[in-house]
Amino acid sequence: MSEDLSNPNLVQSVERALDILDCLAEYPKGCGIAELSKNLGLSKSTIHRIITTLKYKEYVTQNAENDKYQLGIKLLNLSSSITNSMDLINVARPHIYDFANKFDEVIHLCIPDESFTNIIYVDKVSSENTSRNIIMSSSIGKKAPIYCTASGKLILSQYSDDKIRELLKDTEFIKYAENTITDINVLLEEIHVIRKNLYALDNIEYDTGVICIAVPIFDRTNKIIAATSLSSVTLFNTMDDLLKYKDEFMNVAKNISRLMGYAYYTDIK
Template sequence: MMAEAGDGTVGKALDVLDQVAACGRPVRFSDLLAESRYPKATLYRFLQTLTHQGMLSYDAESQHYALGVRLVRLAHAAWAQSSLAPLARPWLDRLSADTGETIHLAQLDQGQVLYVDKRNAARPVEMFAQAGKVGPAYCTGVGKAMLAHLEPQALEQALQRQSFHRFTPHTLASRALLLAELAAIRARGFAYDREEHEPGIICIAAPILTRTGRVIGALSVTSTTARTTLEGLAARAPQITETAASIAAEAESWRFPEQQQAGRG
């Protein structure tokens, strides 16, 4: 995510932090500079500040920057305070035991899917989605389930963040196709992933909604075309929608009451 005009110095520093994180490994200053939109002196100043604050670490011998341990503490606190994962745990465990398939719990983050928890199938399958990863919303079951229930303004903002890259022949690679699919999801009550992000991977997903219809997450049962079919997953629709409703009810009583949202500002 790139800092916007009103974000100031903090937003720009977070841009740099995101850039280091996106590298996926320790990285040299020269490599960051080659991809940075900031001048050399500005980038160096941000890196120094982030290092002094423990958000980055710097190895003087190898001259590499990496994410700092302070981020681990912050991530753990965010997971405990803002994520659905802690309160959803018993429902995920039950759904995993009942289905024997992979279970994903996700929330929206800047128009993209943030996977916050996962249960592996009885016979695990390698796939992209892992807890902590960010994935596209327009071509995943959980992403489409959440997009389908956003208010018009929030949906428009999320759509502007979609790349519509064609991952597979089944990817809905245009805004028009996605909007038609979102309308069908709203009518149906749940979403499918028809091998849209990864070949051979299919899922059924339900949104997690408050009583007033606000999106707070999504839940999916994921399998493979070698193991089952979309029709087979569809038989799980009542179970997954009931599980999503149970998580929503628990979330509202714990951390996400509507009156708290209305009272802010």
């Protein structure tokens, strides 16, 4: 058991729950309350209380034959999510790297967060050949609001208007830049266009002076699991300039989608 009571930032009940999961990982055939109590130095009542919660949340399952506890399906789901994200990055990077260097621009790879109120930048590639000093607020691991980014609006577009309203019901529509959309009805009007075009634009909506075009990445379930965006600054490009890249950029996304199992792009080389 790895308690550090000297650290005021640690939550004891959470640490104990994680210790139980760590212990169960060492017992693939299951472990009982008494064994967990002995191994972790915690009372049986404490173990029972925590493990009941873990079972309710499906992080732990109980064998009906011997009443022993094992790791649950929720952990497998979490592991699968991490694996899928890593697979996406590994598959996409060569394609967005080549595109960034070919057109001397910045390319992002974005996924939605769990709440679908933000996007997460999981990769960012800048051209190795550029002599331009382009500074953007984006960085790998950073979040940005889903409603005012090209990638975010594109990801939202796969859902119905009612679902989008539900997802964003608690969102404060902050005006980050010159053209930030701060009205849900205006956002939905733009999303109707995005659904038709299958690409989205950010025309100085999140970063001052930054414009983007985003295209979708699908998986084998036909869902938009991510978006890749080409970003530039108005000092060097207009939105019309970015739209000239659209067809070739769409082919990049189609190639990535095909490799992620999407069946409708098998004709793309």
